[in-house]
Structures are given as C-alpha cells and as structure tokens.
Amino acid sequence: MTFTPDDIAPRAADYERMRKHLHAHPELGFEEAETAALVARELAALGLVPETGIGLTGVVAVIEGRAGHGNRAVGLRADMDALPITEANGFAHASKLPGKMHGCGHDGHTVMLLAAARLLVGARDRFAGRVVLVFQPGEEGHAGARAMIEDGVLHRFGIDEIYALHNWPALEPGRVALNPARMMAGIDRFSLKLTGTGGHGGHPHQANDPMIPASLLVQALQSIVAKNVSPFDEAVVSLNRLESGDRGALSVVPETVLMEGMTKWYAPEVRELLERRIAEQVDGLARAFGMTHELSHQRLYPPTINTAPEAERLACAAEKVLGPGCVDRSIRPSMGSEDFAFFLEKRPGAYFRLGQGRPEAFLHSPHYDFNDAVTGHGAAVLAQVALDALNGEGRA
Ligand SMILES: [Zn+2]
Ligand SMILES: [Zn+2]
Numbered sequence: 530m531t532f533t534p535d536d537i538a539p540r541a542a543d544y545e546r547m548r549k550h551l552h553a554h555p556e557l558g559f560e561e562a563e564t565a566a567l568v569a570r571e572l573a574a575l576g577l578v579p580e581t582g583i584g585l586t587g588v589v590a591v592i593e594g595r596a597g598h599g600n601r602a603v604g605l606r607a608d609m610d611a612l613p614i615t616e617a618n619g620f621a622h623a624s625k626l627p628g629k630m631h632g633c634g635h636d637g638h639t640v641m642l643l644a645a646a647r648l649l650v651g652a653r654d655r656f657a658g659r660v661v662l663v664f665q666p667g668e669e670g671h672a673g674a675r676a677m678i679e680d681g682v683l684h685r686f687g688i689d690e691i692y693a694l695h696n697w698p699a700l701e702p703g704r705v706a707l708n709p710a711r712m713m714a715g716i717d718r719f720s721l722k723l724t725g726t727g728g729h730g731g732h733p734h735q736a737n738d739p740m741i742p743a744s745l746l747v748q749a750l751q752s753i754v755a756k757n758v759s760p761f762d763e764a765v766v767s768l769n770r771l772e773s774g775d776r777g778a779l780s781v782v783p784e785t786v787l788m789e790g791m792t793k794w795y796a797p798e799v800r801e802l803l804e805r806r807i808a809e810q811v812d813g814l815a816r817a818f819g820m821t822h823e824l825s826h827q828r829l830y831p832p833t834i835n836t837a838p839e840a841e842r843l844a845c846a847a848e849k850v851l852g853p854g855c856v857d858r859s860i861r862p863s864m865g866s867e868d869f870a871f872f873l874e875k876r877p878g879a880y881f882r883l884g885q886g887r888p889e890a891f892l893h894s895p896h897y898d899f900n901d902a903v904t905g906h907g908a909a910v911l912a913q914v915a916l917d918a919l920n921g922e923g924r925a
Contacts, residue, residue, distance in 0.1 A: 530655045531849045532912045534905030537644045544640050545901040547571075549622035551636035552899065555611030555629040558667030559676075561586040564609045564639065568664050571643050575650045577662075584677030588664040591686060592649050594919060599657030603918040604683075604691035604876070605911050606869060607642035608635045608668035617895035633892050634696040634885070637899030637907070639664060641694070644908035649915060656919040661686040667868075672830065674871040683875055690839055691878040692914050693869045694907055698891050700884035702903050704855050705847040705910065707881040709840045711862035713833035713870065714763065714793040715800060719807055721746075722823045723815060727784030736782040740773055742818040743786040746810060747771065750790070753806045758799060765793035765864055766803060793864045795832045833870040836877040843879040845923035846914035851906060879914075883907050 537544065547567070556564050565581055568588045572579040577590040586609075591602075616623050616630040624630045642662060649660050663682060667673030682688070700706055723743055728736030750766050758764040770789035775781065792803040804826050815822040844856045860882070869880050885903045890896040917923040 530652060530916060532648055532909040533850060534909050536648055537905040537908050540644070540647065541905065544644055544904050547643070548636050548640040548899060548901055548904070551639060552631045553622045553625050555624050555626060555631045555636070557613055557629060558610040558669055558671035558673060559585045561609045561666045565664065568609070568639060568643065572646065572662070575647055577646070577650070583682055584666060584673055584680045586666040587673065587677045587680070587682070589682060589686060590646070590662045592646065592653065592660040592662070594656035594658050595653045596655055597657045599919060601689050601919055602659040602661050602687045603915045604661045604663050604686070604688040604872070604878070605642055605645060605915055606663040606665055606691060606693040606872065607638040608665050608673070609639050610635055610667050610669050610671070610673065612669055612893060614893070614895055618898060620898070630895065631899070632894060632897045633669065634897070634899040635668065637696055637901070637904065638694065641904055641907035642911065644904055645911040648908060648912040652912070652916060656916050658919040659687070660915045660919070661688050663691070670829070672868050672871065674868040678871055678875060688876060690918060691872050691876050692839070692843060692911065693880050694883045694911065695867070695880070696885040696899060696903065696907070697882035698885055698897070699888045700882055702884045702886045702900065703851050703906060704857070704884035705844070705851065705881055706857040706860045707840055707843065707879060708835060708860050708862060709837040709858065710834055711795055711832065712835055712880050713867040714795055714862070714864045715832040715870070716829045716866040717792045717800065717804065718827045718829055719790055719792065720825050721788040721811055723786045723788070723820050724784060724822070725818070725820045728782045730780035730782055733782065737819050738782050739786045739820055740783065742814040742820055743771065743773065743788065746788070746814050749810045749814065750807065753803060753810070757802060757806050762799050763793070763795050763862065763864065764799050764803060766807070767791050793866070795862065830866045830868050831870045831874055833867045833880050834873055835879045836873070839877045840879040842917055842923040843881055843914050846917050847881070847910045850909045850913050883910070
C-alpha cells in the first residue's frame with residue numbers, strides 16, 4: 530500500500546485552518562497547554578485514546594494495527610513549541626502574542642502528524658503492531674524529548690524505532706533530504722564571569738581591569754578549533770555574548786566581564802576536548818592577570834545521528850510517496866542542533882528534511898511561515914514509513 534500527498538485532500542482545508550490557528554496562538558516550550566489540548570481533541574475524534582502530560586505537556590496516542598498480531602511499535606514524533614521572538618508578518622494568521630512566534634514551523638509539524646494519524650487509522654487493516662504518535666513539547670532549547678524519555682515514553686509504549694521530520698525552506702516542495710548517519714551536531718553552552726578589581730580610569734594602577742584578559746580570551750578561544758581539533762573533525766566554538774561596564778560610566782574600570790558561548794561537535798571526544806581547552810584557557814588567563822573566575826559548562830543536546838537501515842527505509846518510503854529521484858540521501862551534516870537526538874540515542878530511526886520552499890525566510894526568521902501546500906507530503910511520508918517499518922519493507 531502506498532500513501533500519496535493527495536490522500537489528505539478531503540481534509541486539507543481543515544488542516545490549513547488548524548495550522549493557522551496554531552500559528553496565531555503560539556506557545557513556548559513546556560507551556561503548550563492549548564496546543565496539547567487541540568492535539569488530544571483531534572486524536573480523540575479519530576477514535577484514539579490520547580495520554581496527556583507526558584514530559585509535562587507532551588501527548589501520546591497509539592494506533593493498533595488489525596492485520597494479525599504484531600509486537601513491534603514505530604514512533605512518529607512532531608514538536609509543538611514556538612520561539613520567543615516577535616513575528617514580523619502582517620497576514621491574518623500572524624501571532625497574536627508579542628514575543629512568541631511559530632518561527633520554526635512546529636505548527637506545521639504538529640498538523641502533519643495529526644494528518645498522518647488519520648491516514649494510518651484508515652489503514653489499520655494493512656499493518657500489524659502499533660504506531661505511537663509522539664507530540665513533543667519544548668524542542669527549542671528545553672530538551673522536551675529528554676523530558677518525555679525520562680517520563681518513560683519509549684518503554685511504556687514499547688517504541689522500537691522512531692522517525693521525525695523538519696520542514697526545510699531551502700529545499701523545494703516535494704523533496705526530502707537526509708544523511709545515513711550525521712544530521713545535526715551536538716551542542717553545549719559555556720558561561721563565564723571574570724572578576725578583577727574595578728577602579729578609577731585615571732588611576733589604572735589601582736585596578737586590574739578584567740576586560741584585558743577577556744579580550745585576549747576572545748581570540749584565544751578561536752585557536753581551539755584551529756589548533757587543537759583535527760581538521761577531519763567537526764567543531765565550532767562560538768562566543769555569543771560579551772558584556773562589561775556601564776553605559777556612560779566615564780573613568781570607571783569595570784570589575785566584571787560576562788561571557789557566554791556555545792560549542793558544537795559530533796564526536797564525544799571532541800566535546801570533551803572543547804570543554805577542557807576552554808577551561809584551561811580561562812583558568813590560565815585569569816591566573817595570569819590576577820582575576821577570579823566562575824566558569825560553567827552546560828551539556829545541552831547530543832548530536833542527531835540517523836541509523837543507516839532506518840534512514841534508507843525512510844528514503845524508500847519518501848520515494849514511493851513523492852516519486853523517484855525526490856530524495857537526496859547524502860546531504861552534508863549540519864552544525865545546527867535538534868533534540869530528536871535524545872530519541873536517536875536510545876532507538877534506531879531517522880530524522881529528515883522535508884522541502885517546504887520559501888527560502889527567503891529561513892527557520893527562526895521573524896518573516897517565516899509554514900507552507901501548508903506540503904502538509905500532505907509530510908503526512909504521507911510519515912504514514913508510509915510507519916507502515917513499511919511494521920510490514921518489514923524498505924530496509925537496506
Ligand atoms: Zn527551531
Ligand atoms: Zn524546529
């Protein structure tokens with residue numbers, strides 16, 4: 530059995546209305562109460578029994594196949610949260626809430642999984658086993674995937690493998706792109722407070738100015754990737770905040786400098802190396818200039834690594850749905866990050882990009898909007914890969 534994007538046509542107008550409603554009423558990570566309620570209502574209307582409150586605001590429902598007895602369960606995941614940015618679009622369904630916006634298309638992801646659920650409910654006689662629909666909160670930096678895993682989503686619902694998509698503005702509608710292994714990088718955050726002795730700018734010998742070691746550190750940090758990491762490994766050290774002094778405070782040597790940045794990596798040993806070298810440079814420079822320092826390193830998301838057989842199954846499913854030649858199987862790994870990584874740490878599966886067009890407004894742009902024309906693409910590919918996985922098809 531093959532699903533097509535047109536399978537959602539009878540309900541396409543409803544999905545668009547729903548998606549625009551979500552877009553106009555965005556909710557941030559772990560605050561997705563209304564979104565979760567809408568999802569639960571829609572799942573109940575399909576005759577499913579949604580469970581809410583998994584990972585705080587997550588929602589899960591199970592579709593039982595009726596083609597004999599199967600023990601396997603395939604997870605399909607959509608993220609539901611919005612971003613803390615103010616929308617710059619002026620159309621009717623623009624965000625009604627200043628400072629909150631669906632700038633990453635998770636409104637579209639949510640509706641595509643609801644549409645996939647309807648397709649799979651209608652195809653229950655064509656598979657054995659279970660499809661587990663995972664509506665996840667807090668993808669944008671809140672580790673909502675980890676929260677759901679800690680709440681037992683993988684064990685409670687017996688998920689054996691799992692799939693997810695992200696809309697991709699730089700990719701044409703009707704196309705899918707993925708990598709058999711490395712999709713998105715791991716990310717950690719570091720924060721530093723350097724404290725010296727403040728004082729009068731006209732009496733510099735009585736102060737020891739933390740801005741001097743801070744400015745050296747800005748440059749020293751750039752040497753870590755250049756001189757400590759192998760050219761064959763991926764790594765980024767990016768300093769994203771540097772703050773000191775008070776505006777208009779003439780002749781005042783500040784006492785503190787605050788710095789914040791992030792590291793990106795794929796290999797765990799590179800993660801360790803970046804963390805260690807940042808600590809050594811901070812410690813060395815602080816010591817050399819007679820400063821004290823507080824450095825914290827927060828481990829955020831692991832890298833998002835597809836498993837090759839499941840990536841191939843996804844690619845085959847996408848080709849059935851969208852046509853031969855629509856899949857790019859070997860895109861370059863991205864240095865962006867994604868918390869679906871937590872699921873792929875625990876289970877085989879694949880994460881893929883779905884072409885949505887509109888490259889002029891990339892993800893997280895205040896001008897971004899999800900393209901409703903691709904709802905059928907995402908829904909049919911998700912439904913197809915679940916069906917194929919349960920029927921043992923399309924795996925390399
Ligand atoms: Zn995002
Ligand atoms: Zn996103």
